[in-house]
Amino acid sequence: MQDEFHRIKRLPPYVFEEVNRLKAEARNRGADIIDFGMGNPDMPTPDHIVDKLIETVRKPRTNRYSASKGIPGLRRAQAKYYQERFGVKLDPDTQIVATLGSKEGFANMAQAITAPGDVILVPDPTYPIHQFGFIMSGGVIRHLPVNSSHGLDTGDFMGSLDRAMRHSVPKPIALVLNFPSNPTALVASLDFYKEIVAYARRNDLIVLSDIAYAEIYFDGNPPPSILQVEGAIDIAVEFSSLSKTYAMPGWRMGFAVGNEKLIGALARVKSYLDYGAFTPIQVAAAAALNGPQDCVDEIRQIYEARRDCLVEALTRAGWPIPAPPATMFAWAPVPEMFQNVGSLEFSKMLLEKADVAVSPGIGFGEYGEGYVRIALVENEQRIRQAARNIRKFFTQAAETMHNVLPMAKR
């Protein structure tokens, strides 16, 4: 047998593995780790959605293979969401596919459209599937650096995009966008999407937009969809998810919507790979979209209260961080005192000395260095406890930095 398979060689060991291993070790020692590491929602799924699942499981025939691209009622429910939330009219038969979470949808879209050696433009730092979906499909990635916690610099972004288009051979076939962004929490305006759509149409570029955090926004500012832009449907597909909106991460339910040819290609790939989500999950997902939306407001408010609590508590602990405008993440610059050890070492120190787990920015791409991502998946009391631990660690580190730094580098 080969030492290592072609595809596996292209999937580097998970950077977060090291922090996860230390986390497991600390827990085995009995440490109470306050875990802001993974973006895994901790709230329960709203009752009416769970009830619909249970009710449907008990019905005859719901155990059978389901529809790969999603049952019609679910696709109609997603069309209704786009109409009501964004004013975008979609044909549920040809412009919408239900996916097993947006991650699966994204990876299979990459598989559907990529020929070996095709170049794809991907932001960096970003959620790993945005690049590895294409790498697994034989594509080649060109990164667009987008790292800031102080707002998206659209001029800068359009400049990098244009440079990448002009200097890549062969010409890139697709651009990935993700606003609100994981991990940076950057948001995009409709004007930015207008520029992107005009550019993509001129340059024959497919746009794949991931809006998994479209409903997790703060300060009353809902983020737009690229499909609101006239003509976007000719070049764009958007991926959305119920995981964060309705606290349903384990249910695996998302959508791809937009350009018919792209949606058709995804549906074709999926028809070979899967039979769709379990029917009761699809029925319950339709109930989530069609039902009362106050549960979404409540989930959003919980994240917003945690965000405010985190920003205030960390600022008081001597680590001022910018308040994210959306998502369930704070993208926090590594404090001055630790900047030369890097985000991975800093994350390990937080774990070992403050019992706090975060994700090192470097895990999201080379341009993610200098930051850590803090997921808002612990309650406010635990957030305050974490800030107290961090403050204590910073005070000790300031006194003993000459010891701490060389130790971290070993």
Ligand SMILES: Cc1ncc(COP(=O)(O)O)c(C=O)c1O
């Ligand atoms: C930007 C982004 N896209 C997609 C996903 C995956 O979501 P899903 O559960 O729908 O696969 C995540 C999950 O963390 C995410 O952060």
